[in-house]
Structure formats: structure tokens, C-alpha cells
Amino acid sequence: xxxxxxxxxxxxxxxRGIKDANPDAILFFRMGDFYEMFxxxxxxxxxxxxxxxxxxxxxxxxxxxxxxxxxxASERYIARLIRAGHRVVVCDQVGxxxxxxxxxxxxxxxVVTPGTALAEGLLTExxxxxxxxxxxxxxxxxxxxxxxxxxxxxxxxxxIERLSEYLERFEPREVLxxxxxxxxxxxxxxxDERLLTRRPGWQFALAEGQSTLEAHFGxxxxxxxxxxxxxxxxxxxxxxxxxxxxxxxxxxxxxxxxRRIDTGSTMFLDEATRRNLEILKPAFDGPDTSLLHILxxxxxxxxxxxxxxxLEQPLLDRPAxxxxxxxxxxxxxxxxxxxxxxxxxxxxHDLERLLGRAACGKASPRDLSAIGQTSVRTVDLRRVGGVFxxxxxxxxxxxxxxxxxxxxRLLGALIDDPPATIAxxxxxxxxxxxxxxxxxRGNLSGxxxxxxxxxxxxxxxxxxxxxxGFNKVFxxxxxxxxxxxxxxxxxxxxxxTLVNAERYVTPDLKEQEARVLGAEDRIxxxxxxxxxALREEVVxxxxxxxxxxxxxxxxxxxLALATAxxxxxxxxxxxxxxxxxxxxxxxxxxxARLLPSGQFVPNDIDMDDGERQIxxxxxxxxxxxxxxxxxxxxxxxxxxxxxxxxxxxxxIGIVDRIFTRIGASDSIARGRSTFMVEMQETAAIxxxxxxxxxxxxxxxxxxxxxxxxxxxxxAVTEYLHEGTPGRPRTLFATHYHELTxxxxxxxxxxxxxVQVREWNDQVHFLHKIVAxxxxxxxxxxxARLAGLPEAVLARAREVLEHLEAGxxxxxxxxxxxxxKPQLDLFEPPGEEVLAELVxxxxxxxxxxxxxxELDRLRRLYLNGNxxxxx
Numbered sequence: 001x002x003x004x005x006x007x008x009x010x011x012x013x014x015x016r017g018i019k020d021a022n023p024d025a026i027l028f029f030r031m032g033d034f035y036e037m038f039x040x041x042x043x044x045x046x047x048x049x050x051x052x053x054x055x056x057x058x059x060x061x062x063x064x065x066x067x068x069x070x071x072x073a074s075e076r077y078i079a080r081l082i083r084a085g086h087r088v089v090v091c092d093q094v095g096x097x098x099x100x101x102x103x104x105x106x107x108x109x110x111v112v113t114p115g116t117a118l119a120e121g122l123l124t125e126x127x128x129x130x131x132x133x134x135x136x137x138x139x140x141x142x143x144x145x146x147x148x149x150x151x152x153x154x155x156x157x158x159x160i161e162r163l164s165e166y167l168e169r170f171e172p173r174e175v176l177x178x179x180x181x182x183x184x185x186x187x188x189x190x191x192d193e194r195l196l197t198r199r200p201g202w203q204f205a206l207a208e209g210q211s212t213l214e215a216h217f218g219x220x221x222x223x224x225x226x227x228x229x230x231x232x233x234x235x236x237x238x239x240x241x242x243x244x245x246x247x248x249x250x251x252x253x254x255x256x257x258x259r260r261i262d263t264g265s266t267m268f269l270d271e272a273t274r275r276n277l278e279i280l281k282p283a284f285d286g287p288d289t290s291l292l293h294i295l296x297x298x299x300x301x302x303x304x305x306x307x308x309x310x311l312e313q314p315l316l317d318r319p320a321x322x323x324x325x326x327x328x329x330x331x332x333x334x335x336x337x338x339x340x341x342x343x344x345x346x347x348x349h350d351l352e353r354l355l356g357r358a359a360c361g362k363a364s365p366r367d368l369s370a371i372g373q374t375s376v377r378t379v380d381l382r383r384v385g386g387v388f389x390x391x392x393x394x395x396x397x398x399x400x401x402x403x404x405x406x407x408x409r410l411l412g413a414l415i416d417d418p419p420a421t422i423a424x425x426x427x428x429x430x431x432x433x434x435x436x437x438x439x440x441r442g443n444l445s446g447x448x449x450x451x452x453x454x455x456x457x458x459x460x461x462x463x464x465x466x467x468x469g470f471n472k473v474f475x476x477x478x479x480x481x482x483x484x485x486x487x488x489x490x491x492x493x494x495x496x497t498l499v500n501a502e503r504y505v506t507p508d509l510k511e512q513e514a515r516v517l518g519a520e521d522r523i524x525x526x527x528x529x530x531x532x533a534l535r536e537e538v539v540x541x542x543x544x545x546x547x548x549x550x551x552x553x554x555x556x557x558x559l560a561l562a563t564a565x566x567x568x569x570x571x572x573x574x575x576x577x578x579x580x581x582x583x584x585x586x587x588x589x590x591x592a593r594l595l596p597s598g599q600f601v602p603n604d605i606d607m608d609d610g611e612r613q614i615x616x617x618x619x620x621x622x623x624x625x626x627x628x629x630x631x632x633x634x635x636x637x638x639x640x641x642x643x644x645x646x647x648x649x650x651x652i653g654i655v656d657r658i659f660t661r662i663g664a665s666d667s668i669a670r671g672r673s674t675f676m677v678e679m680q681e682t683a684a685i686x687x688x689x690x691x692x693x694x695x696x697x698x699x700x701x702x703x704x705x706x707x708x709x710x711x712x713x714x715a716v717t718e719y720l721h722e723g724t725p726g727r728p729r730t731l732f733a734t735h736y737h738e739l740t741x742x743x744x745x746x747x748x749x750x751x752x753x754v755q756v757r758e759w760n761d762q763v764h765f766l767h768k769i770v771a772x773x774x775x776x777x778x779x780x781x782x783a784r785l786a787g788l789p790e791a792v793l794a795r796a797r798e799v800l801e802h803l804e805a806g807x808x809x810x811x812x813x814x815x816x817x818x819x820k821p822q823l824d825l826f827e828p829p830g831e832e833v834l835a836e837l838v839x840x841x842x843x844x845x846x847x848x849x850x851x852x853e854l855d856r857l858r859r860l861y862l863n864g865n866x867x868x869x870x
Contacts, residue, residue, distance in 0.1 A: 010103055012038070012056075012064065018091050018108065025087035025113075028078070030106065034068040035090070042067040048084050049077055078112055079121040085195055088112045111247040114195050115174025116148050118248075118362050123149055123353070126296075126304035131244070132172035135204040135235035136160060136181055142232025144240040145170050145261070148360070150305075150352035151254040151546055156261035157233040164190040165263075168271050169313065176239055178204045199239055206231065209238025216241055216255070227260050254359035254542045265320070266313035267640065267657060272681050276662040276696075277633055278590070279311050289590050291634060295643060297563040299346040301353070302549060303556025310557060314640035318575050318654055323392040324558060324642025325572055330390035331562035338559060341384045345556050348374045348381070351549035358538045365418035365427045365531065368410050371538055371545075375407030378548060385555060393558070399551035401544040406537065413534055422531050425524060436526055443519035446512050450476060453509065463487050469503075476513045477503040561643045568593060570644035573635075573652050579691055580653040581607040581636070581729055587646035588631035589638065601767035602647070605632055607729045609691060612750050614721060616740060617733040617769065619754030620778035622785070624767040625733040626662070628754075629696045632731060633658050636694055655694040655729070659685040662698040675703030679712075686719055691726025698733045710736045721746045740773035833861045 015038060019027050026045060028035035037045045042065040046053040051067040069077045078088050095105035115131030123129050128147045135142040141160040146153045167190050175194045178201040183191055213222060244252055274280060282289040292311055298304045315321045331338040349370035357363040378400055385397030413432050430437060454468040463484045470476050474495055480488060481501045492504040585602035592600040606612055617625050635645045639652045661681045682700055689695055700716055701709025713736050720730050743749045753774035755766040763781040780796050836857055
């Protein structure tokens with residue numbers, strides 16, 4: 001929307017200059033009690049926020065589209081814009097409007113983007129909010145990731161092909177890229193799902209990154225950080241720090257350290273596996289049926305974030321896993337003390353995010369009060385945490401710093417229920433600061449004088465309706481209705497005329513007003529100074545607060561897992577390094593929890609890389625195959641997270657990856673059909689599975705014709721048995737019963753099936769996994785349970801009977817007579833050949849005659865099949 005700059009008013013030229021410096025963001029421009037938006041921003045905001053679009057300078061030759069929101073409600077409007085994928089620039093009045101000659105000075109005070117948000121309304125309480133930066137040098141990618149709301153900061157570098165892994169691992173809300181870097185089509189597809197922010201390429205340079213890191217941490221050289229990176233990761237980190245400091249307008253002193261992302265010690269779960277196993281969220285709308293929901297008994301938001309990150313990145317190191325198991329066992333053994341710790345944690349606030357807001361100058365009086373309330377409890381948290389004997393719990397208790405002195409200073413300064421903002425005033429207790437107390441007393445006496453003025457003047461003037469009022473324009477005044485104009489004293493000075501009244505002032509009133517307003521102004525300025533000093537005390541303890549917050553978060557996550565184990569009768573698994581898996585009475589953690597007590601049917605599983613590498617599971621739909629597959633994967637995942645597991649006993653060989661190929665889905669936006677997605681997921685498994693992996697396949701090849709699908713499933717099974725980099729433990733549920741023949745030829749393939757019971761053409765699912773292969777899938781019986789009309793079911797049984805007999809010509813006109821039944825991997829013999837064979841009497845045939853008959857039957861069979869093909 002282009003308007004000549006010279007034709008704009010001075011204020012609109014001021015707006016245009018700030019907007020031109022921030023072209024890719026929506027500008028919130030402070031005007032009095034509103035943030036206004038103009039031009040194209042107004043049009044966008046009115047659409048996204050549902051605001052009324054009005055016009056400024058309507059009668060001029062340059063009318064300007066305009067929309068606005070109240071300044072006190074701006075946070076919720078900004079949150080909606082951020083969730084819609086927009087950036088917002090906040091421009092406030094930085095000059096004193098009362099002293100300004102002409103335009104009030106305005107400047108950008110905050111830039112809000114999805115990856116740099118701090119306000120509570122812009123964040124999800126129990127999820128991290130990551131910003132990720134990418135630098136590319138000669139086929140290597142450097143990544144830096146930070147959550148400015150919590151102070152987390154980490155870097156890594158790897159071959160560029162692994163960039164998508166970092167995107168899936170951290171799910172960043174915003175990604176920084178160099179302006180000139182062009183990703184490959186594959187990487188573009190992954191990046192296009194994120195908000196991309198392009199920055200000048202020089203900001204990603206290695207030397208620039210090193211100097212930025214050195215300046216931020218106050219170092220000469222980076223050896224002290226122990227990062228062991230020297231390439232593009234430094235450039236990515238430097239670009240990320242520079243961007244955060246520009247956006248937040250401060251030094252980010254809560255980013256007290258940077259770590260190397262240790263991908264070698266945690267398992268990578270791809271998006272398909274997270275979705276298929278419903279680890280973090282359910283697959284469908286409705287009640288939360290995720291694993292996270294079942295396990296999350298955390299008392300704090302940081303504990304919830306920590307547990308979520310554990311589920312996203314299970315451990316690979318056996319001692320680290322067992323250290324968590326030891327902690328859970330200690331909690332369960334000392335229930336009374338564990339409950340005391342839970343109560344203390346329940347009263348703790350989110351120190352990570354409170355510190356983040358304080359360090360970025362955004363903390364409110366209520367935030368500092370919350371820090372104080374949690375800080376005074378650190379003595380008890382350290383004492384109770386130190387009672388436990390598990391090594392990990394002892395280390396965490398030692399990491400809790402005694403912050404009680406800081407807490408007492410904060411709570412001693414602030415009133416019990418402080419206001420939401422410092423601008424509201426009345427933040428500090430009486431007695432906290434002598435000068436503030438004196439100003440308050442003077443202000444109070446002035447207000448008392450003014451409050452008594454109304455009764456005094458009514459008595460003096462004889463005007464019963466006289467009243468004292470105040471507004472921001474005229475200050476304090478005496479208002480007298482026109483009825484009593486004749487009684488106005490001579491010392492009253494007319495200030496404003498209304499329709500039915502006049503407003504006046506007196507010299508004494510103006511003197512007291514100056515005293516009151518001057519005192520209020522000095523009180524506001526002094527409270528702001530005192531609050532900044534108090535906030536600085538908090539930031540000065542950033543290192544100790546961050547270490548304490550991290551320890552409390554981990555204690556809370558461990559205690560949550562122990563509580564879930566106690567409530568749901570989970571057992572401690574035995575972890576081994578051998579590629580084996582033995583579970584007794586395993587249960588699906590979510591399904592077993594949702595069903596009434598005693599209704600879930602537990603099952604065993606026994607796998608290794610010797611005789612039981614691949615388990616082929618057949619049986620009808622709805623009988624429990626998918627549940628069995630998923631529960632096995634979830635039990636392994638839970639064990640490596642550090643949780644106890646839903647079983648009566650479990651010995652688990654640590655897996656390096658869990659791969660899943662489950663269900664049917666498509667990606668229309670990317671031009672990928674259901675079958676294409678299925679094959680891409682299968683291809684990823686075959687390329688990446690090792691002998692330490694766990695592979696879960698729930699149908700392969702069902703998205704194409706029967707013969708094509710069966711052939712692919714057959715070849716995939718053989719490849720998993722022999723052709724991958726290793727021999728991954730594999731569970732394969734299928735309706736291709738022909739695959740069960742593989743158990744005769746492949747020594748590490750074992751057939752299992754789900755028990756069913758038939759009675760009067762009805763099938764009853766027993767949900768029990770037993771040895772052997774199923775002979776059919778009971779699809780028509782399941783269709784009846786789904787509610788198909790009886791006429792359809794009857795016709796389906798008729799068609800099935802002819803198909804199983806190989807007589808397509810008996811299936812009325814609705815079935816193509818020349819279609820070839822896809823019922824088996826091998827062509828069944830024709831009925832004519834079978835009839836001839838039955839008529840033969842072997843006892844009456846000589847050897848020569850037998851050979852002749854065999855040749856005749858062979859030719860009869862071949863001629864018949866060739867005729868069908870023609």
C-alpha cells in the first residue's frame with residue numbers, strides 16, 4: 001500500500017520510518033491507551049484478530065487503513081499473531097508526553113517472534129520454545145539451538161544430511177538461515193514447515209561466531225567451554241546470539257553456559273515413530289491417549305518439560321539408564337519422604353522461565369515474588385532431597401543452592417500480593433525504603449487534604465451539590481452546577497465549562513495538586529529504580545538459580561515416573577547390552593490404564609538375534625496385533641527413558657533406534673500418496689536399522705495390488721533377515737498369510753498368531769498371542785461388528801467362497817470372469833486337471849503309462865492357464 005511520504009502527517013512519517021526498518025513484522029505503534037496498526041499491517045491484523053478496519057485522515061487525500069488494540073490487552077493479541085506465524089514489533093513512547101514539544105519520541109522496545117517469545121501467553125507451559133540456527137560449510141552443517149525463556153543453549157555439527165534429524169529432535173518454532181544459502185529440495189521440504197528468518201551471511205561466519213561467543217561468555221578463547229567444535233557450529237551459535245540480543249535488546253545473562261548436543265548418548269525418534277506410538281500426543285482428537293499423559297505426574301512446569309524431553313530422547317547408555325532406575329526404586333522404597341518432596345515441589349514456581357524474564361528485563365513484581373517464594377524453600381528442598389541414597393538423587397540434592405537469603409530479600413521488599421506491573425504502583429512494603437515511605441506520607445496527607453476539601457467548601461459556600469473531581473487533562477477541580485452559579489466565591493477560577501455545570505480551581509487546590517502529583521511522580525520513579533535494583537539482584541544469581549532449577553526439574557521428572565510406577569504396578573526392567581528382549585505379562589501402558597481393571601489381556605514376548613529375530617504375527621483385525629506391537633515398542637522406550645515398565649518381569653537389550661511402519665497416511669501437500677509414504681517409511685527402516693534396532697511393522701504393501709504388496713512384504717522380510725547392516729529385532733504383523741511360509745526357510749523367523757474362538761459364525765477375540773500361524777483374517781466377521789448391512793455380508797461370504805475355490809466364473813456378472821484371483825503366492829491347479837487326476841488309478845498304470853499321463857496333465861494345465869492369460 002504505497003503513499004507518498006511527503007503527503008503524510010509528521011506522526012505518520014514517524015510511523016513509516018519505524019515500519020520501513022522492520023518490513024517483515026507487524027508494527028504495534030503506541031498512541032495513548034492503544035497500539036495502532038496502519039496500512040498493510042492494519043489489513044493483516046484485522047483479518048487475523050477479527051478487528052474492525054477503520055480509516056485515519058478519512059477526509060484527506062491520503063486516507064490510511066487503521067486498526068488498534070488496547071495497550072493493557074496487547075499480550076493476548078500479540079500471542080494470536082505469533083501463533084498465526086507473524087512477527088510483531090512493539091513501538092512505545094519513550095519521551096514524556098507532558099514535556100514534549102511536537103511529536104513524542106517513540107522507539108522499538110520489543111521484537112516478538114515465535115522463537116524468541118517470553119510472555120506467558122506466548123508459551124506452552126510444559127513445552128520448550130526453541131530457536132534453531134543453521135550454518136553450512138563444505139557439506140557440514142552447524143546447528144545452535146536455544147530456548148531464551150529457560151536459558152538452554154546448545155550446539156552441534158554433523159554432515160548436512162542430518163539437518164532434518166535436528167529439526168525433528170527439537171521442533172523449533174523458528175529457524176535462522178543465511179540469506180544466500182539454498183537448501184536441497186529434501187531439506188526444503190523439512191524447512192518449509194517452520195518459520196524461516198533469513199539473516200546476512202557474514203553473521204554465520206566461523207570467525208564472527210567465535211568472537212561473539214567469546215564476548216558473551218567473557219573469554220579469551222573457547223577452550224574453557226569444552227565444546228569440541230571448531231566448524232560451522234560456531235557460526236550458527238554466533239548468528240543465534242546476535243539475533244537474540246537484537247530482538248530482546250539485552251545481554252541475555254541467563255544464558256550462562258553452552259553445551260554440545262550429545263546425540264550419541266540419546267536415541268533419535270523420527271516423526272513417524274512419535275506419531276505411530278502416540279508418545280507425546282494422541283493420533284486423533286479426543287481424550288489424551290498419549291504415553292506422556294499416562295506418565296506425567298510432575299508437579300512443576302520445568303519437570304513437565306524435562307519429562308517430555310526424556311520421552312523424545314531416550315537414553316542409550318546403560319549406566320545412565322540404571323541410575324534413573326535406582327532413583328525410582330529409592331523413591332518407591334521411601335514413600336513418606338517422597339511425598340514430602342512432592343509437596344515441596346508442588347509449591348515451587350517455574351524458576352527457569354522466571355529467571356529468563358528477569359534477565360531480559362521483562363519480569364513483573366509477581367515474577368520476583370514467585371522467585372522469592374521458591375528461593376526460601378530451597379533449604380527444605382535440599383534437606384529432603386539429601387535423605388535419599390540413590391547416587392543420582394544425592395547429586396541432584398547437592399546441586400540445589402541455598403537461595404533463602406535472596407528469597408528473604410525479595411519477600412521482605414515486595415508486598416504479599418504485588419500488582420501485575422510496576423506501572424500499577426504500590427509494589428513495596430512500608431518500611432522497605434525510608435525515602436519511599438516519606439514520599440508516601442506526603443502524598444497521603446495531600447490526598448487527605450483534597451478529600452476533606454469537598455465538605456469544607458460545601459460548608460463555606462453553601463452549595464450542597466459541590467463536588468471535587470479529577471481527570472488527566474485538568475487535574476483536580478471543583479464542579480458546581482449552573483443552578484448555584486450565583487453562590488460561586490470570588491477566589492474560584494473558572495477552568496472548564498460544561499452543559500450543566502462549571503469547573504473551577506483555587507490557588508490552594510493547585511498547590512496541593514502539585515504536591516500530590518509531584519509526590520506520585522517521584523514515587524513512580526523511585527519504585528522503578530528500586531524494582532530494577534531488585535531484579536538485578538536476581539540476575540546476579542543466575543548461575544545458581546539455573547543450576548537449582550535444573551536439579552528441581554529432574555527431581556520432579558524422576559518423582560513423576562516413580563509415582564506412575566507405584567500407581568500402575570510397573571516393575572523395574574533388567575537392562576542388558578545383548579540384542580534380546582524378554583517380557584512377561586507385558587501390557588500396553590495406555591490401553592491397560594483406560595480399560596476397567598482386569599480386562600486387559602497381558603502377553604509375553606521373547607526375541608533375540610539368534611533363533612527369534614523376526615516375529616511374524618497373523619490373525620484377524622481387532623484381535624490385538626497392533627496393540628501387541630505398540631506395547632512392545634513402548635515398553636522398550638519406557639525402560640530407556642528410565643521408567644519402570646508395565647509387565648511382571650522384563651529383560652531388555654538396549655536398542656539404538658525404534659522404527660515403526662504403522663497405519664495408512666498420505667501427504668497430499670507434498671504430492672505423496674498413502675502407498676508412497678508407506679514405502680518411504682519402509683525404505684528409511686531398511687537403510688538405517690542395525691542389529692541393535694527394534695523394528696515394528698504393522699502391514700507392509702497393503703497400499704497396492706495383492707501380488708505387488710505380497711512380493712514387497714516377502715522381500716522386506718528376507719532383507720531384514722539377511723540384508724540390513726545388522727539383524728534388527730523385528731515384529732511384523734500381516735494379513736499376508738503366505739509370509740508364514742518363510743519360517744520354514746529362514747531360521748530366525750518365528751510365526752505367532754492371535755487366538756480367536758468361533759461360534760455360530762461369530763468370532764470372539766481372546767487377545768492372546770500364541771505360537772503358530774493363523775489361517776485366515778475373519779474380515780467378514782469384523783465387518784459385521786462394524787455394522788455393514790446383512791445383505792452386503794451375505795454377498796461377501798458368497799464371493800469369498802468362490803474366490804477361495806478359485807472359481808471367478810461363479811461370481812455373477814459383478815466379477816470380471818477373466819480377472820485372476822490374488823489368493824496365494826503360487827498359481828493353484830485348474831479344476832479340469834484336478835478332475836482328471838482324481839479319475840486316474842495309479843495301481844493299474846505301468847511306469848511308462850504313468851509318465852505319459854503326467855505329461856498329458858502338465859500340457860492340459862499349461863494350455864488352460866495360457867488361455868486364461870489370453
